[in-house]
Amino acid sequence: MANKPKVVIIGGGFGGLQAAKALANGPVEVALIDRKNHHTFQPLLYQVATAVLSPGEIAQPIRRILHKYKNVEVVLGEAVGFDLEKNLVHLHDGSEIPFDYLIVAAGARHSYFGHDEWEQDAPGLKTIEDAVEIRRRVLLAFELAEREAYLTGVRKHLNFVVIGGGATGVEVAGAIAGIAREALARDFNLIDTRRALVQLFEGGDRILNAFSPDLSAKAKKDLEDLGVEVYLNSFVTEVEPDRVKVNDKWIAYDVAVWATGVAASPLGKQLGVETDRAGRVPVNNDLTIPGRENVFVIGDMASLKQADGKPVPGVAPAAMQMADNAAANILRDLKKEPRRDFEYNDKGSMATIGRNKAIVEIGRWKFNGFFAWCVWLFVHLISLIGFRNRLYVVSEWFWAYLTRERSARLITGDAAEMRETPKMIGTTKPAALPEPALKRKKTAR
Amino acid sequence: MANKPKVVIIGGGFGGLQAAKALANGPVEVALIDRKNHHTFQPLLYQVATAVLSPGEIAQPIRRILHKYKNVEVVLGEAVGFDLEKNLVHLHDGSEIPFDYLIVAAGARHSYFGHDEWEQDAPGLKTIEDAVEIRRRVLLAFELAEREAYLTGVRKHLNFVVIGGGATGVEVAGAIAGIAREALARDFNLIDTRRALVQLFEGGDRILNAFSPDLSAKAKKDLEDLGVEVYLNSFVTEVEPDRVKVNDKWIAYDVAVWATGVAASPLGKQLGVETDRAGRVPVNNDLTIPGRENVFVIGDMASLKQADGKPVPGVAPAAMQMADNAAANILRDLKKEPRRDFEYNDKGSMATIGRNKAIVEIGRWKFNGFFAWCVWLFVHLISLIGFRNRLYVVSEWFWAYLTRERSARLITGDAAEMRETPKMIGTTKPAALPEPALKRKKTAR
Numbered sequence: 037m038a039n040k041p042k043v044v045i046i047g048g049g050f051g052g053l054q055a056a057k058a059l060a061n062g063p064v065e066v067a068l069i070d071r072k073n074h075h076t077f078q079p080l081l082y083q084v085a086t087a088v089l090s091p092g093e094i095a096q097p098i099r100r101i102l103h104k105y106k107n108v109e110v111v112l113g114e115a116v117g118f119d120l121e122k123n124l125v126h127l128h129d130g131s132e133i134p135f136d137y138l139i140v141a142a143g144a145r146h147s148y149f150g151h152d153e154w155e156q157d158a159p160g161l162k163t164i165e166d167a168v169e170i171r172r173r174v175l176l177a178f179e180l181a182e183r184e185a186y187l188t189g190v191r192k193h194l195n196f197v198v199i200g201g202g203a204t205g206v207e208v209a210g211a212i213a214g215i216a217r218e219a220l221a222r223d224f225n226l227i228d229t230r231r232a233l234v235q236l237f238e239g240g241d242r243i244l245n246a247f248s249p250d251l252s253a254k255a256k257k258d259l260e261d262l263g264v265e266v267y268l269n270s271f272v273t274e275v276e277p278d279r280v281k282v283n284d285k286w287i288a289y290d291v292a293v294w295a296t297g298v299a300a301s302p303l304g305k306q307l308g309v310e311t312d313r314a315g316r317v318p319v320n321n322d323l324t325i326p327g328r329e330n331v332f333v334i335g336d337m338a339s340l341k342q343a344d345g346k347p348v349p350g351v352a353p354a355a356m357q358m359a360d361n362a363a364a365n366i367l368r369d370l371k372k373e374p375r376r377d378f379e380y381n382d383k384g385s386m387a388t389i390g391r392n393k394a395i396v397e398i399g400r401w402k403f404n405g406f407f408a409w410c411v412w413l414f415v416h417l418i419s420l421i422g423f424r425n426r427l428y429v430v431s432e433w434f435w436a437y438l439t440r441e442r443s444a445r446l447i448t449g450d451a452a453e454m455r456e457t458p459k460m461i462g463t464t465k466p467a468a469l470p471e472p473a474l475k476r477k478k479t480a481r
Numbered sequence: 482m483a484n485k486p487k488v489v490i491i492g493g494g495f496g497g498l499q500a501a502k503a504l505a506n507g508p509v510e511v512a513l514i515d516r517k518n519h520h521t522f523q524p525l526l527y528q529v530a531t532a533v534l535s536p537g538e539i540a541q542p543i544r545r546i547l548h549k550y551k552n553v554e555v556v557l558g559e560a561v562g563f564d565l566e567k568n569l570v571h572l573h574d575g576s577e578i579p580f581d582y583l584i585v586a587a588g589a590r591h592s593y594f595g596h597d598e599w600e601q602d603a604p605g606l607k608t609i610e611d612a613v614e615i616r617r618r619v620l621l622a623f624e625l626a627e628r629e630a631y632l633t634g635v636r637k638h639l640n641f642v643v644i645g646g647g648a649t650g651v652e653v654a655g656a657i658a659g660i661a662r663e664a665l666a667r668d669f670n671l672i673d674t675r676r677a678l679v680q681l682f683e684g685g686d687r688i689l690n691a692f693s694p695d696l697s698a699k700a701k702k703d704l705e706d707l708g709v710e711v712y713l714n715s716f717v718t719e720v721e722p723d724r725v726k727v728n729d730k731w732i733a734y735d736v737a738v739w740a741t742g743v744a745a746s747p748l749g750k751q752l753g754v755e756t757d758r759a760g761r762v763p764v765n766n767d768l769t770i771p772g773r774e775n776v777f778v779i780g781d782m783a784s785l786k787q788a789d790g791k792p793v794p795g796v797a798p799a800a801m802q803m804a805d806n807a808a809a810n811i812l813r814d815l816k817k818e819p820r821r822d823f824e825y826n827d828k829g830s831m832a833t834i835g836r837n838k839a840i841v842e843i844g845r846w847k848f849n850g851f852f853a854w855c856v857w858l859f860v861h862l863i864s865l866i867g868f869r870n871r872l873y874v875v876s877e878w879f880w881a882y883l884t885r886e887r888s889a890r891l892i893t894g895d896a897a898e899m900r901e902t903p904k905m906i907g908t909t910k911p912a913a914l915p916e917p918a919l920k921r922k923k924t925a926r
Contacts, residue, residue, distance in 0.1 A: 067631070073624055073892040092535040097890045099624075103668040111631050112624040131632050165893055179518055179544075179557040186512070186556050187576050223548040424880060424888060428873075435869060443869060445542045447518040448610055 040065045040107075043366060044125055044135035046115045046303065048075045048098040051141035051335030051355035053421075058363030060105035063370055067133060069125065071114035073097055076164055077420055079352065080429070082204060084167035085293075086211035087175065087219070087442035091164045093429050096422050115142070117306045120328055137330045137366050140303060140317075141359065144336035144350060147297030147314060154275035158197075158292035161204055168448070170293055174212060175447050177290040178220055178229055185226035194232040197280055197289040199272045200296025201238030202246070203387040206255060208293050209236040210390035213262040219442040234263065235289075237270040237282050239296070244395070246349065246385050247402075251395040254404045258389040298350060300337045307331065312339050321377035323362050332365075334358035340378065348380045352419075357381060388412045391437070485510045485552075488811060489570055489580035491560045491748065493520050493543040496586035496780030496800035498866075503808030505550035508815055512578060514570065516559035518542055521609055522865055524797065525874070527649060529612035530738075531656035532620065532664070532887035536609045538873050541866050560587070562751045565773055582775045582811050585748060585762075586804065589781035589795060592742030592759060599720035603642075603737035606649055613893070615738055619657060620892050622735045623665055623674055630671035639677040642725055642734040644717045645741025646683030647691070648832040651700060653738050654681040655835035658707040664887040679708065680734075682715040682727050684741070689840070691794065691830050692847075696840040699849045703838040743795060745782045752776065757784050766822035768807050777810075779803035785823065793825045797864075802826060833857045836882070 041064050045052045048070035056068045074095040083089040099110045114128040118138070125133045146160035159169055177194050185191045194216070198209040216232040236243070236259065242252040243259075243266060256266050267282065274281035279288045300315035309325050311317055316339035319325055323332045323340070335355030340348045348354050358378060365375040384398030386408065394409040396402070413433065420426050432443055486509050490497045493515035501513045519540040528534040544555045559573040563583070570578045591605035604614050622639050630636045639661070643654040661677040681688070681704065687697040688704075688711060701711050712727065719726035724733045745760035754770050756762055761784035764770055768777045768785070780800030785793045793799050803823060810820040829843030831853065839854040841847070858878065865871050877888055 073620065073890070090535050090537040091893075092889045092891050095891050097668070099668045100886075100890070106670065109631055109670055111628050112621075113628060133632075164891070168893075175518065176557075183556050183558060186554055187578075223542070223544045225551065225554055424886075427876075431872075441545075441869075444537045445518070445545065446537050446540050446609070448536075448613075 041136040041366075041370065042067070042134060043137040043139065044069065044133055045139045045141060046070075046125065047141035047143055047301075047335075048072070048110075049078075049141060049143045049335065049355065050352040051143075051359045052139070053098070053101060054356040054359035055139050055141060055334065055363050056102055056105070056108050058360050059366065060102070060108055062107070062363075062367055064107065064137075064366065066105075066108040067111055067135075068098065068102065068108060069111045069113050069115055069127070069133065070098055071112070071128075072163075073099065073112055074164070075101060075421060077425075078162065079416055079419070081161050081164070081167045082207040082211055084164065084444065085161055085170040085174070085208060086215055087171055087444045088211070088436050089429060089432055090444045090446075091168060093425055093432065094420070095164055096425060101421055115303060117303075120308060120331060123330070135330075137332070139332045139334060139359070139362050140307070140337060141333075141335045141355065142301035142303045142337055144298050144300045144314075144316075146294055147299035148294065149297060151275070154294065157275050157277050158199060158280070158294040160294045161208065170208075170291075171444070172447050173291045174215070175445055178216075178224065178227070178232075179447070181227045181290075182224050191227050193228075194290045195288055196232060196234045197287060197292040198234065198236045199280070199292065199294050201236055201240070201243030201266070201268075202295060203244065205236060205238070205293075205295035206243055206259060206387055206389055208295060209234050209264045210259055210262050210388070210393070213259075213264050214390050215442060217263060218440040219436075233265065235265045235267065235287065237267050237272055237280075239269070239271045241268050243268070244387055247387070247395060247397050251397055251402055251404060255387065255389055255395050258393040258404075262390045262393075298336070304333070304337050307333070314339075322365055322375045323358055323378050332362040334362055342380050348378075349382075351385075353383055354380055386412050386415065486581040486811075486815065487512070487579065488582040488584065489514065489578055490584045490586060491515075491570065492586035492588055492746075492780075493517070493555075494523075494586060494588045494780065494800065495797040496588075496804045497584070498543070498546060499801040499804035500584050500586060500779065500808050501547055501550070501553050503805050504811065505547070505553055507552070507808075507812055509552065509582075509811065511550075511553040512556055512580075513543065513547065513553060514556045514558050514560055514572070514578065515543055516557070516573075517608075518544065518557055519609070520546060520866060522870075523607065524861055524864070526606050526609070526612045527652040527656055529609065529889065530606055530615040530619070530653060531660055532616055532889045533656070533881050534874060534877055535889045535891075536613060538870055538877065539865070540609055541870060546866055560748060562748075565753060565776060568775070580775075582777070584777045584779060584804070584807050585752070585782060586778075586780045586800065587746035587748045587782055589743050589745045589759075589761075591739055592744035593739070594742060596720070599739065602720050602722050603644060603725070603739040605739045606653065615653075615736075616889070617892050618736045619660070620890055623661075623669065623672070623677075624892070626672045626735075627669050636672050638673075639735045640733055641677060641679045642732060642737040643679065643681045644725070644737065644739050646681055646685070646688030646711070646713075647740060648689065650681060650683070650738075650740035651688055651704060651832055651834055653740060654679050654709045654711075655704055655707050655833070655838070658704075658709050659835050660887060662708060663885040664881075678710065680710045680712065680732065682712050682717055682725075684714070684716045686713050688713070689832055692832070692840060692842050696842055696847055696849060700832065700834055700838075700840050703834040703849075707835045707838075743781070749778070749782050752778070759784075767810055767820045768803055768823050777807040779807055787825050793823075796830075798828055799825055831857050831860065 043064045043066045045068045059066050077094040080094045102108045117126040148154045198205050213234045216229045220229040244252045270282045279286045298314045304311045304317040317333040318339045336350040361378040386396040388394040392406045394412040395404040396408040488509045488511045490513045522539040525539045547553045562571040593599045643650050658679045661674045665674040689697045715727045724731045743759045749756045749762040762778040763784045781795040806823040831841040833839040837851045839857040840849040841853040
């Protein structure tokens with residue numbers, strides 16, 4: 037360990053992991069701190085939430101990913117603050133980790149626009165736990181409707197609400213429609229799962245607004261073909277346990293998923309600089325924070341404009357490019373070379389809507405449909421970390437494609453914890469059914 | 482639905498599921514009630530607890546298993562009692578399900594001999610949630626030891642304690658030793674996971690006492706070769722958060738697993754007959770309870786002696802044979818044929834100890850070692866429900882065998898929930914490390 041400079045990285049997401057790899061075998065001692073033991077491949081979280089993949093297939097122990105780099109130590113712990121005068125990171129348990137360089141890459145979550153209490157009713161999708169919770173709610177809604185039909189003869193149709201028409205919202209809405217129409221339809225005797233309603237509410241005037249308008253329009257058409265009702269210019273202004281207010285109208289739901297807004301990790305506020313409305317930290321062109329040449333902020337936590345004035349987007353490739361830049365600048369410092377500014381290299385965007393349906397935009401090259409879907413599959417598969425994960429995910433996909441089944445339909449917890457019967461407005465409910473007492477408790481992991 | 486007799490089955494384990502299959506397409510309406518949405522293949526739970534398999538690989542939605550039988554309805558719910566005069570099952574939510582015939586197959590858990598509070602410190606292994614909780618504790622113990630080594634330089638060796646030398650205890654102890662010696666050793670820089678201690682305490686004078694004494698001795702030798710310390714005639718009489726009392730000596734531990742004792746489902750006590758000390762219901766030779774010709778109790782909940790005076794063992798094959806007998810007797814009733822008594826057909830026993838090590842006893846045919854291990858693998862693989870599960874489990878096994886890695890090393894929950902630093906007696910602990918505040922809370926699912 038001796039006298040090598042110490043680089044502490046906060047976060048084992050795309051940015052943090054890439055920074056660790058870029059510094060591996062360099063003349064530094066690296067410590068990567070994460071509050072989870074695993075890296076999560078977030079682009080496929082929606083497939084865990086909709087029972088295609090199992091959690092373990094898109095999560096990999098950070099320790100395993102980095103085990104071959106002997107100058108990288110992985111520490112399980114939650115960074116809660118910093119002492120930037122003394123160059124220390126404070127962990128949740130009161131312990132301190134000293135650094136010479138700090139790379140903060142703690143990412144972002146969804147923002148509830150000041151209404152964090154909405155999360156219990158409309159969870160977002162950023163972690164494995166989120167995905168398992170959404171899966172639980174979706175599968176449980178069908179189970180409870182079947183039970184209600186058995187006990188009372190009332191066959192209700194489920195209402196799923198997805199809030200936000202970005203990539204996550206579109207993927208979740210398309211996948212829930214897919215489950216209801218294909219995978220579950222044969223397994224329920226009494227209810228007709230195909231009559232479930234999936235509604236997507238987007239505040240803007242088109243979905244997937246990171247893409248060009250014609251691709252947005254095609255994606256909307258694709259979603260509608262899958263049976264999703266897409267509502268544009270539709271702001272969700274209130275969320276209650278069984279209904280959301282969209283513009284001025286209340287819409288009842290059984291399961292709601294939140295897929296809009298960005299809130300950077302609260303760690304950004306601990307860095308002593310003013311953050312933007314989303315909690316992002318404005319960084320210099322070399323990704324350091326003002327006044328601290330040894331403190332880098334990268335990925336979804338960083339706010340930086342490109343040369344053309346457009347912000348660097350909060351996407352995995354940008355986080356990884358920032359990681360490479362920050363790591364390279366640290367190594368340049370050690371060689372007494374001048375630092376270089378970060379430049380974002382946009383490699384294009386893609387989103388999937390459902391079976392055989394996706395859109396891809398790479399510069400001026402735009403396409404959709406089956407070929408776009410194949411490109412989406414291929415790019416996500418090669419980006420997955422670990423040969424084994426790739427093997428398992430490709431076989432799960434092949435299985436799901438062939439059989440139209442979903443493999444990962446596990447609801448954890450007991451029925452007694454499953455009292456979360458979603459209340460339906462205007463639906464006659466038998467007196468015997470339980471109150472949604474545990475609605476507000478996140479039970480599944 | 483009309484006028485067909487209604488058979489209600491409580492429980493979707495080996496017994497309940499087999500009963501539903503045996504009644505499928507018969508002149509009855511069947512409802513299977515389970516508080517979980519999935520059937521769990523309990524013989525492989527220890528592999529989930531030790532990160533070989535993922536939960537979804539040994540769990541299958543009950544609804545999916547039975548979807549092709551149109552006279553079988555699957556209802557998610559927890560039976561909490563009965564009205565045997567009116568032929569009703571009471572569910573947890575106050576609703577009632579009427580029956581003409583009732584088959585109670587709610588299984589058993591481990592018994593803590595009147596000390597249920599021990600469960601939080603030494604969980605048993607009967608459900609997916611149990612397995613995930615044990616996996617979390619085992620993996621977390623290594624993570625916390627590594628963190629402690631990083632923060633303080635103190636490299637401690639972990640102590641794992643397994644209580645009970647039946648099949649589950651032996652399998653868990655062997656698998657934890659395997660993890661520590663092979664799978665994790667390469668991934669930790671500071672601690673030497675191979676120096677972890679695994680101690681197995683058995684109250685009787687040999688382990689695996691369902692087998693003949695020579696096989697028990699061989700299994701003990703195999704376990705010891707894997708590095709497990711096996712203590713016979715060693716009763717655990719107290720369990721505390723960081724130590725167990727074995728006979729008169731306190732033994733410190735980081736993670737304890739409980740694998741002894743049988744407590745039948747408390748539902749047995751709701752049937753109005755006297756249960757035995759383990760809560761089992763004494764049944765007539767046709768598996769009905771005294772005085773109730775239409776109420777069957779099968780599987781681990783039933784207490785019945787074979788013709789030779791030996792009790793029918795609480796194993797999956799016995800539960801499935803009982804299910805077939807109960808179902809056949811119901812169908813005989815409907816045809817006005819006389820019922821037949823249950824006869825247990827012992828097909829032999831097997832247990833696995835670790836890589837290439839198992840014991841098998843079929844009548845007078847006894848063997849151990851690599852061939853026994855292959856037989857164990859084969860029998861468990863073909864018993865798994867679902868072609869997909871078989872495919873995935875065999876490939877996970879193949880992967881683990883080749884690479885000596887463990888695939889399913891996911892710890893859910895945040896570091897802030899991971900304060901469960903196991904306290905070590907006599908070990909200097911840094912003041913900064915957190916108190917095990919959440920030790921008593923079962924957080925992971």
